[in-house]
Amino acid sequence: MNTEFESVIGLEVHAQLLTSTKIFCGCSTKFGNPPNSNVCPICLGHPGTLPVLNKKVVEFAVMLGLATNCSINERSIIARKNYFYPDLPKGYQISQFEEPICENGFIEIELEDKSKKKIRIKRIHMEEDAGKLIHDQGDDTLVDLNRCGTPLLEIVTEPDISNAKEAYSYLSSLKQILTYLEICDGNMEEGSLRCDANISIRPKGTIELGTRTEVKNMNSFRNVERAIDFEIERQIELVEEGGEVIQQTLLWNADLNEAFPMRGKEESHDYRYFPDPDLVPVVVDEIWKSELEKRLPELPQKRKVRFVTEYGIPEYDSEVLTSEKEIADYFEETVKTTKNYKSASNWIMVDVLKVIKDEKISITDFKLSPENLGKLINLINSNIISGKIAKEVFPEILKSNVDPEIIVKEKGLIQISDTSEIEKAIDEIISQNEKQVEEYKSGKDKVFGFFVGQVMRATKGKANPQIVNDLLKQKLSS
Ligand code: ADP
Ligand code: MG
């Protein structure tokens, strides 16, 4: 058989919302409290209790819908999804089914060749999370219901994604939007962002969708990529050997780099969805919607374009700086102090981000204020210190946010631009290194660097490099 196959992918993402209380009761959503302490009769599913929808959850859902070009349904229905599992004491999950709060949006992703592609979003709905089973503490399985009722948004794409790279790119964009909106921390490793991948293959160029499998349990972006690649390959091999893909749910095993069947895929009729009689339809009128629209921050794609036009920095810089809202904020604070935008961009992309990466902190925990970074950049630009000295000052000021102007004065690091002082140093070095002078004169340009190094050393790095260069050239060729 010589059929070529193409893959088709649709993603279902669960985003845990940053509300302080749960979706239908006042219990705390705080992570890490003792097991079964953040619970009450409502989230424990006791008979006779009544859920009350958390307004924040609706607001967050609408904000995400607006940010992803969805239409917001004025009226949406809360439904019960019935199934039994030990981490779900009510025997049903409260979710949305036929009329979700947001529908028909899209997120634009950038492909490797820099072209853009729209990934359509089918729906976004609100739902509650289930509890957690703990299997690794002795022989018994334990149940922690703290997570029961934690608010989630489920974001479902159309099957518009063609490969693992596109899936990665979609997830990054979605995470970026969620974190810009400050409605989810986007942490996949900790489970606040979870992704299930629906995957099928079909002969290249055909339209009809093949039978899909659903892969779950990937806890990082990389693992989503790997799991998708694995599953595409498995399906192609299977079909090429004359087999048939069966609709099922697979679990990704990151250690083995393989996905294993977990269960046959359930159909929606298995869940016997029906509108929850305890909860009225959710109504989002125009007034509320436009209020929420006004609350939207500038979104990442827009901000990226603005950085290029407003600050004249390269697109690459802008991409890095706007990758996280807090980094972009830090940059914009820095350029309130210095007008050297490209320099500010370089310092943040290279020096600041390195510290953050090395120390595994977030930029919000970075001690050096944008103002002091701006001042450091200004000291270089106005030739008060050399770039080299600045690199030495930086680690000294960042721990306790020291004003670089003070440390430069205190330590006498001000650049020597006084030509007579530099000349004196050059004369001395030239007289001490006759051999190298001969070499230079006989055409070995490389020794020039040696002289620069010697002068810089003699002046403890404080000599203005431009003046050193000019004077050295003059003196060596005379
Ligand atoms: P459910 O998983 O609850 O049955 P849907 O039928 O809405 O929900 O589909 C879930 C996801 O699977 C969506 O992202 C959809 O785009 C995707 N999907 C559906 N059919 C296929 C297919 N044949 N191949 C790949 N993805 C698919
Ligand atoms: Mg599904």
Ligand code: ZN
């Ligand atoms: Zn509760």
